Amino acid sequence: MTKGTLLQNASYLAGDGLTPTRGDILIKDGKIAGLGEGLNPEAGLDLVDASHYLVTPGFVNTHSHAAMSLLRGYGGDQNLKTWLTEYIWPVEAKLTDEDVYWGTLVSLVEMLAAGVTVIADMYDHMDAVAQACLDAGIRANLSRGMIGFNDDDRHSLKENDALYDRWHNAEGGRIKVWYGPHATNTCSPDYLAEVAAHAQNRATGIHIHVSETKEEFDELQEKYGQTPVALAQAAGLFKGPCLIAHGVWLTEEDKAILAANDVGLAHNPASNMKLASGACPVADLRQAGVKVGIGTDGASSNNAQSVLRDAQLAALMQKLTRLDPTLVSAQEALTMATIEGAQALHWDEEIGSIAVGKAADLVCFDTDKPWWIPNHEPAATLIYAAHSDDVDRVYAAGQLVYHQGDWPRLDTERIFYEGCSRAKKLLQG
Template sequence: MSKFLIRAMVLPMTEPDVFYPQGEVAVEGDRIVSVGEKGSAPPGFRPDRILDLPDDVVMPGLINTHTHAAMTLLRSYADDLPLMPWLNEKVWPFEDKLTAEDIYWGTALALCEMIRSGTTTMLDMYASMDQVAEAVLHAGTRAVLSRGMIGNGPNGKLALQESLDLVKQYHGAGEGRVLVMFGPHAPYTCSGEYLQLVKAEADRLGVGIHIHVAETLDEIKIIQDQYGKTPVQWLEGLGIFGGHVVAAHCVHLTPEDREILARRQVCVAHNPESNMKLHSGTAPIPELRAEGVVVGLGTDGASSNNNLDLFGEMRSAAFQQKLRVDSTVLPAYEVLEMATVGGARTLGLKDVGMLAPGFKADLITIDLDQPHFYPRFSIPAHLVYVAHAGDVRTVMVDGKLLMEDRKLLTMDVKKVCQEAETRAKRISALFEA
């Protein structure tokens, strides 16, 4: 059982005013033992290694609450299109050509990028999720996985069975690093009967639901024309809410929708950069938070972002709402909460998202000894408004180092990049022909 002592500036994300300019975090096995000022480790604690990083800030690992990891293979493949043509004419035809092995390597590419940018946990929705699980287990990160289910498609029944198999095979795998939720794609791609069947199976197995909701005005119109309701109101009428539900996007909401989400304790995964790029709109995040809705941050897939950098996502989330409402909303610490504590609550993870005794040792360090971090008036402001992926020096998950001095320890980055390039170009060539 390895013991680490990390000496650095410490931002534990336990309270807004808690920060240790000269602090330390003691880790034993997969858990945090102590957090505090330098010298606060328990008497008799003998670390196997000391990471002495006085110019770094150590903080909880970032949590990506909505992504499609293997879509790294579509990065910059189909840009500058509205969502529906983007999906129907570009993304879905490309995805139809993906093999399970392609999905493994696309996920591996995403995990390399996530580790390098400080993301330690993701909520992912895609196909061939056994391959995604294997990539996560190899990389050493934490993940909640959902097999995307398009109930109106020809493979709706198969997708549900694959979801059941995924729970059986991988829920709790990797000493609990891998968990499973059900992933019905969206209200406009699943019938009410199918969604109710998914909900019944999720409840039976004790797992949650991860679904796109109210992402675009096209979706609002489709559901309004078919059922005379908003997507949120339609899902509420079907009985889908209640229990653990993560609703991705939630851009177009009425006051009644927001009330339903708050009352039903639905968590929202906010994806500001994807929503901007696809002209989907701007989610009412300050209003949702004020009404008690738990909000996490997501990147969506790399095909609609085009990166998986949650530091960039934090900056965009803050600036977007300041433009929409006023300059006082979503101050830096609140945005950091969305990327850490809020992300953990969104995913239903009770022992990650902050640095505290007894919590999992999922943490990162950021190198602040760089010109863009001086002068140091506010560390939270620097992390949200200044930091970027390349500033991450160290990544640890479950007490195991995944990156040290910016070098990945669990992934062969060169091989992953070569595999991803070859596989993506093979598929794109089919359409060029």
């Protein structure tokens, strides 16, 4: 076993500012132990010639339903309500622990190859998701998705309690557990308040869909006289760490509430466009001080699981919808995909940037490609030109989890077989 890894003579994006820098990166005990030129290649280190690499922090996927890889391409080209009620929920009711385990691994294989080292995942059968994340080596924030109107006996809430007890801070803190009330329109205010109390009692956070569609936005105002954000605040969801997914339909007051309560937001541009939900006001939110991360959502509503691709879309979407090319620069989009995503998850002290003492979650892009030539501004090249296929190496917690089409920890042949056979059985059964 090596004492660590030394990436030699790399170009890398240093610190929270993602500053282009040249030098070596020393990885020891899962952390970045040294940065700079000419670090000592001590005996026992795995030496890597990184002269053709651009090294970035690992990408943070702030909103996913990884096991939905089994439903990739199913129920497409519908609005959210039709897609969920007529296609997704009926099939998801058939899922087993084994289905979710293998479906999650299919997504994790894809995500790791695209440089994703952190996911915030909400779904059912979450012990299976946790085990898949453990096996793949990825860092994870996990929540049991709870539809309050179907949880009269509180079985879902009890499962989230148990998930917390079994998995929170597992693997040296690599796995975190939050609470996952599905959405403000699928849970009553009383149910949301009950979930908030469980999260607060355990000093943990909440991950919830909020204001994804105009229909949801209008429905809650008519029913409760409040916007989804105001309802979530009144229920106590913002008293501790909270991440809202989507946030497409927001008032000025909503934006101020999110900023004042340090609520993170997971922006899912591909999913929002495919489901025609609308365009999240990302530029306004960030200007107000809201930490905005990038999410891929599930493989049935995206259909790719690449944070880089969604970061590219996030930059372009804001420019087009607001007719302003200055909104969400390449640097800002890359920030959202890394350190700002970590901040939205309240995990930025450990992850999200390349700095001594932080976790060695790193992505090595092979820059020996024509679309990298010339590379005047690395952020612009990454966001507007690079492909996920340019990823050559990925380290998560200092471990090599992907290298040139190989996943050292995973049996991808078995994973792909299980993914295909289980998807076929689900849709034919």
